[in-house]
Amino acid sequence: MASSGVSAADRLRRAAESRKLVRIKRSPRNADRVNGFVVAVGSKWALIADTGDGGFFEGLVAIRVKDVVKVKNDSSFEERFARTRPEWPPTAPADLDLDTTAGLLRGMSAISPLLAIEQERRFHSRMTWIGVLYEVTRRWLWLREVRPDATWRKRPLGYKLRRITKVSVSDRYLTALAAIAGTAPTH
Template sequence: MRARALVAFRLDRALRERRLVLLRRRIDRADKLTGYVVMLADSWLLMAVTDDGIRLNGFVAVRSADVVAVKRRPTDGFVGKALALQGTWPPTAPPDVDLTDIRKLITSVAEHFSLVSLHLEKAIPDVCFIGRLVGVRERSVAIREVSPRATWDREPTKWPLRKITRIDFGGAYENALSTVAGDPPPR
């Protein structure tokens, strides 16, 4: 089986069998992601990620083409049981997330989650930009960013859609930032 076909097969199997997997991507210095594949599309996939405390910690959407390895985690059974005892098993996709293309993905996520984290890992590794969606155009997205101190930037920033490699939302950090920052003040 060719490498791309093997990755697609393993992603599909992880989704169908609710397997805890580790994803490795072709992007230098990109995080390895551990969690459950909850949605698959041609361009993007969505994972419910787990943290070191054996909890679900939000969602991560990554470009399907960037995934080069899908490995089942040996702790799959233990983690599944722990999540069941916490009442969070099985992990499910949030409602109405559209993985058809990046514009629809960002727009659909912003309808249900107050903050999104945009990663441009090839261009700007080890940094993400967290904010509230202002708008999506043909080639760019604008967000009103919130700082790590939970203060809102005055003006929106624009990011090229083609450079976005990962989108996080619904995690403990985004939720805490949203709670402390509240709504952005009028410009």
């Protein structure tokens, strides 16, 4: 599925139409690979039903279309197993805005109170921040973050929207937080 002359958006759309498990390689070089089923593609963002080891569904991941380097079909047992799960077939939430970063963030926070963002170009290693959306403006995301010890920062921290390369939501964030410290706050 990675032929020259075909845009990343077209490769992602083909993957969505085929309902095949794919492995998506992204730039920059330190960006992690995304495995799952493409469920929707917009002008800026693509939404993936993320799968983990064994083909279990692990939430939704949005990646920038322009960062996609390669989309490769994965015909392993994980695809066949995913099709037996109660979550099959994965679908995109209604009215999720994949054409603007601000709209995407608002929509993802409506799916789950905790979201994770990455800014892979900002650092030489992959870093993830998890928190509750506090505010989104034209250029900034204000996130009230949870620290590694499951305590909450008192003030929201700001991130430039144009630097966000990946956004994800997953029940595993809520489960981990509840196990360590209680429930997630609202803003």
